[in-house]
Amino acid sequence: MNPFLFNILLAIAWMLLVGDFTAGTFVLGMVVGYLILWFSRSAWKETKYFSKIPLVIKFVLYFLKELLIANLRVAFDIITPKDYMEPGVIAFPLDVKTDVEITLFANLVTLTPGTLSLDVSPDRKTLYVHALYVKDAVRFCDELKEGLEKRLIEVMR
Amino acid sequence: MTFLLAVIVGALYAAGTYLVLRRSIVKVIFGLIFLGHAANLMIFTVGRLTKGVPAFVPEGAEMLTEPFADPLPQALILTSIVIGFGVQAFALVLFKRAYLTLGTEDLDKMRSTDQLPEERL
Amino acid sequence: MTFIEWSVDISVIIIGLSILVIFLRLVIGPSIEDRIVSLDLLSANAIAFIAVYSIQKKTTTFLDVGIIVALLAFLGTVAFAYYLGRRGRE
Amino acid sequence: MIEILSGVFLLLGTLFILVSAIGILKMPDLYTRMSATTKASTLGIGLVLIGTTVYWQDIGIAFRAVAIIIFLFLTAPVAAHIIGRAAYFGKVPLWEKTKIDQFKERMEKADK
Amino acid sequence: MLILLAIGYCASALAPLLYKRFRENFGWIAVIFPLFMFFGFLARYPQIAAGQVIRESGPWLPSLGVNFSFLLDGLSLTFSLIITLIGAAVFLFAGAYMKAYAQTGRFYVYIGIFMTSMLGLVLSDNMLLMFVFWELTSISSFLLIGFNHHKESSRKAALQALLVTGGGGLALLSGIILLYNVTGSFEISSFYDKSEAIIAHELYPAIVVLVLVGAFTKSAQFPFHFWLPNAMEAPTPVSAYLHSATMVKAGIYLIARMNHEIGGTPLWQDTILITGAVTMLFSAMLAFKQTDLKRLLAYSTLSVLGTLVMLLGIGSKLAIKAFFIYLIAHSLYKGALFLIAGTLDHETGTRDVRKLGGLYRLMPVTTLTAVLASFSMMGVIPLIGFIGKETVYKSILEVEYWGTFLIVGAVLAHAFVVMVTLFVGFKPFWGKMPVTPRPPHEAALKMLIGPGVLAVLGLLFGLFPNFFIATMLEQSAQSILSETLSLKVSIWEGFNLVLLLSFVTLLLGAVLYLVREKVPGVLQISLPAIARPSVWYEMTIKGMLSFARMETRLVQNGYLRNYIIFFVVTTVFLVSFPLFRSAGQITMVPDFSITFYEGALAFIILVSTLLLVTSKSRLKSIVALGVLGFSIGIIFVIYGAPDLGLTTFAIETLNVVLFVLVLYKLPGFLKLSGSLNRVRDAVIALCVGCTMTLTVLFASSFELSSALKRFFAEASFPDGKGRNVVNVILVDFRAIDTLGEITVLTVAALGVFALLKLRPDRRK
Amino acid sequence: MYSMILATASRYLLLLLLMFSVFLLFRGHNEPGGGFVGGLVAAAAYALYFIANGIEAARTIVRFEPITIIAAGLCTAIASTLPSLVVGEVFMKAVWIDTGIPFVGKVGTPLLFDLGVYFLVLGITLCIIFSLAEEDRL
Amino acid sequence: MSKIIMLPILLPLCTALIMIFFRRSVALHRILNVVATASMLGVSLVILGSVLSEGILSLQVGGWEAPFGITLVADTLSAIMVVAAALIGFTTALYSLGTIDEEREHYFYYPLLQLLLMGINGAFLTGDIFNLYVWFEVMLISSFVLLVLGGRPQQLEGAIKYVTLNLLSSSVFLAASGILYGTAGTLNMADLALRIPLLDHRELLSVVAVLFMITFGVKAAIFPLFFWLPASYHTPPIAVSAIFAGLLTKVGVYAIMRFFTTIFSYDGVSFIHQVLLVLSSFTMVVGVLGAVVQYDMRKLLSFHIISQIGYMIFALAVQSPLAIAGALFYIIHNIVAKTNLFYLSGLIHRLKGSWDLREIGGIYRFYPMLGLLFLVPALGLAGIPPLSGFWAKFVVIKAGIDSEHHLLVGVALGVSMLTLFSMVKIWNEAFWKDDPRGEGGVEDEGYLRTPTMKKAATIVPIIMLGFLTVVFGLWFEPFFKLVDRAAYELLDARNYINAVIGGRS
């Protein structure tokens, strides 16, 4: 990501935090952001700047929907005495490549109730996921691949 | 709630005392932390409780009007918390070094500096 | 008593209940990871409590505390995990 | 009206929180507890914060609430992941009804 | 006189430098100093003899009533002359005697300090000033007794002397303070008119006892006498000077000096009389067994000291007269004999009388001196010792009730003294000459002059008593009794009971000598341990040490827990006093309104506390600690302290990080304490908890009106420019607290850094 | 115990936390926060980074020796007490300047003091954590 | 003029800061340390001078008037104590040059020393109770670190006890100041002095007073709260032991003195004086009994600290003006003599390579001047006239007799005998006795090889302090006037209150 853009983002975040949208705040935010970036610049490898805002919005909405559904499903399972669970640990073959993508994907998986990213294989090709409802490992993988991962790749590339 | 806090303070003091009387150095550390908490909470309680009204001068006002929580005990506790943090960090590392250097965590075995010369052979 | 007051009171009680329930898990364990998860969850509930409490007491100053809790609880959990990892290695 | 909306959000959120609390008590093993509950409470807190924002109708509060939500959404999964991973490597047992464990299979294969 | 003393100390300090220059001839240089003083004092003689009293005073510690007040009257002049004269003899003698020693320079420093201090003691008119000199003589005595410091016996004897005289010194100091409280002054001359007031005061008995304990220890009266024979470990000049002629007479001087002011009562007189008499007889008998020249002399010295004290106790005019003559006589002959003993030791290499004999051929001058001094000591006409003894007997015979006992005791004691004299003054010179460690020959001139002069003076004084003594005697008696004493001193008073007693004494002495020489095994008879005060001393020291060892082992036992228990129990015990005293007054109306979440919070805190206390896993404990910290943070938030909440959360989290970093190296919890211990600890802990709970309840039971709270609320924004009052307090109102606090943090960080990086196992 | 997910997340969180710490610092005079909490949160950020990426990475990113940060913080805090002396006032008397810049508003020595506290707390916590982390490696 | 009283705090802080900045340059540290302590000595003398000429100095830090802000106050007592601290700081700075190894110097030895002094000075100068707590903590943590610096097993072991017990006492301090605020609503000492007599809730104040007594009792090492001291004081380098021995416990005594005269002087706390009397006798006895059985010079001297604290506390508890003056002079005398004895034991160790009296000897034969230098503080400590300790003892004893505490006076006198006994023990064993390992010894050569400058740095402080012991003794009058003045100031708090709060009361 372009450091300058990131700086601006930080400045905006600053304004959000401060809750004050004036030029002064922005300038101060830029300064603070710059200092922070400068302070930690060696951690910051160059990455691509994303520009697909509509895709992002679409993706967010999709995710929120999934989140709600999954939540309700798990909630139902919790509230009702009977257990519908069929848990399992699945090895999910990853198509996402970069650190950020993998992290994002894994986190989104974890955020979705019923699934939990346990680990990424050292070759970064497999994500091990603990899931509550695994009727069939292959189908579970496919659903995840077609749903979340595909959309994420769309957004990120 | 003052009553409850008084009980809590007492419980923390009791637990802290009990823990510093253990033979294991790790427990003693925990005991010291407990006593720190207890003292802070004690100052807080004795400085009188005021619920939900922090000592912030509202926007547009020049000064605070009652009721508001007494800021001084808070400042004192803050100071003591931070001091306690530093001191505890040091104590923690000290105890660790002592354990690693002396090879025991049993305080009853750490008596050489007190012993009379005849006993130390 | 308005609806909001009522719902705030109810919320506080529910959150309190949840906290007790989660704390129960923390007490019974059995694994240390269970306790850590409970602790994480407890701090999350603390955020909710702070938010509701700020409505109840009509002060906004508490929300910053919420942010801190959110951030720091995470650090705590990570630290525990770090410990567990090292323990496995040693 | 606003107050009612806010109250609804609050109640909804706290309900989710309660559910997750029950979940963590009820679920059979650590992994199911984690995958079931951490996020439930994330959503619950999100809703409560939205309720708060609605109630105050203040931009500063709103953004602070948003900040908390963002932080939670950023940190909660990482926390869950890191604990789950530690637990798995630390041999915290899976529920006996767990159907498949491809992770274990792979690791055993790698060992050979 | 202050200047004189200052010169004395300076001269003493210079001794080592001069000694380095002159070495062999230093004795001649050193003698200048006491001689100069001697003649200086002698020059005052006419003045004093004429009845004048010379007084000097300058401020030292006016606020405390301590001044440089000096007084030269008959009494102090007599002592000064004795001190300087014998000092001169000893200084000269030591010039030769000390040649063999390595540290003669230091010797002269000490003995010079001693002489100066001794002079200061007898010249002081201020009690406290006198006490200062008193202690200085003890210290120099200590250093001189331990002069042969490589010998353990010397060190022990030095310590013993110091402790006994030092202990007495403390008693004396207390007595002096009491005296001050009665009279409002330390000046001895100011007591003169207050005698009646002092005696009438309720503190009078205490004063008498304390002053006398001081005097008795210094003058080695029974039962404090034992240090003196042991002090013979010192080089002989020291024994001659300090432990026979001068320092041991300091106590007697004190009694004499105070006699008018606080004496005259039955308490004073009887105590002195009995102590003196017991010492006289008891120590004389102890001399019987001695074989060492110096110890023989030491026991006879004790006996004489006892006699002198007894005479003061009799307190009649005649007794005072006897006191004086005897004092002078003893100083002269005993100084001489000690020095002769030193000569013998120096020339033959032994001090055991059994191994000495027939030396008159090789050491004629010494023999002559010895005979002269011995005759004086035995009380043979016409030496001063004869007059002394005669007067003593005479004064004792005057005593009512006790007289008979006393005279029997005195004769017996003197018989022993005669025996000692025969052993010291005659046996080494006559008879067979056994082989000695060193081939004997006549002593050097320096060693002959001192004793010679003293011995000859003994003869002169005896021949012309009135010329030398009488005037002095009157003035001195004036100081003691504050009455004029016009008694003629004469050497021959015809045949009478006293003369008969003298003969009896001599005869008895000879018999004793023969018994010891001819009856085998008589030396083996010994006193039971319990009757020996020196054994008491040993037992006290040993007992004290073993008690100290036991007590220290018991108290400083190394168990941290016990230390903490001491701390906690003391605290609870002391706090509970006012707390329970106030129990009736508490009008406590604690706020019992507890909401659901407060209850839940309290429940969580209590349970997690319990969890931590009972936890067997470290990580579980940390989790519990985390819960506890967060709960406390929430309490802070609820009660309007968001800043505290923030800080607590932050610090708790960082604590977890630290714990985690530290803890995996630490061991798991072991159950180390026994169950009994745990019950005890739990009881203690509960007491602490209850006390604190009560304190909190009590302390928060009333309205607090704090001007500070109001001020901060009002000044925070207008003056402190901040709306967060807590923060304004931290960075402005009480910023220096924060400055200290960050200093603590800095040091803690440096400490952690140093602890982890600077380790002995990592040293190069 | 390296986790790629945590490592990646920690880089973003580092920035967020640092940002938030500065926010706390600046708002502290009027809202909850201040130098202490700010410094602690900043330290927490680095602590997180250290746990996720290891001690070398954390050292690289901090760039300064923690002890230097401590010294700088202490220096700032002490420096904030000096204007009072220059002005001829009582020791540690606050001196305020109105900058006129929006939001920044009045700047005074207490804020400088708070800044010093911030760096000091940061440096101290880092010093402790780093020393501990490096202990076993040596 | 009153502005100067912040310098004893600010000066060491700035010095430490510079040292930390240039932490690699040990040479700079050494120079700075000596220069800073020397200037602190100068400053403190100026403060004492102005207190004597102008009366009590007070400074409202930050310009916030008392009791709202924090007050720094220098009355005669504080000024004297600051001078004493600066003096010991200066001598220890010199002594450290000769004795501290370079490794410790690299690991912040000198800044820690400065910060220790800062804490001590702060404690002496502050007029605010919570601020006192803060300075106590500064002092404590610095002492913790100095105690363990080097990390030897003995040090760590001693430090565990030292740290734990002192943290417990800090916790009590904290609680006590909290309750005090909760009762009186103020923390300013002058304000408290003004209010406390008017307050209800006397018993609560007594509780507070007890708690303060306990916490200061731990710092001062009175019976039965002293155990941390003999367990740890002998473990660090001798320069550290010396400055601890000289100053740390005295801060506790100072605090007791300040509290139970200026602040808590109403009759409700008279039972505390009774308690202190009883405890003081135990302190004297237990301390000296501990000392007589020791063979390690440092341990022997450490136990003596306790015993002499007993003397000071005894005098304090008697509470008459003379007694307070005596206690104060006892503190000063003890600071000088005790520090000096620690220096000397360090030198003996240098010469002979052992702390154990049984293993060494023969010093007197070869180093007579050293013998003299030892005798001065040793006999001074034992109260032999005309050295400083005699007057200290004399005044205390006199005050005790005047107030008719005859039994305690007896105890004190007995203890002084045992003090003499144990001082002579050192003298006999180390100086008089022949070296049991034969003449000379290897260690002697080690000492002979040390550079002259280092030797001088070791000896000069010993001579300085020895000189003072003699001067105190021979020229006691001005010093007595000084402590007498301080005592009267303490017993009549009006001046103090006026200086701090002014006419507003």
Ligand code: NA
């Ligand atoms: Na804490």
Ligand code: NA
């Ligand atoms: Na703050």
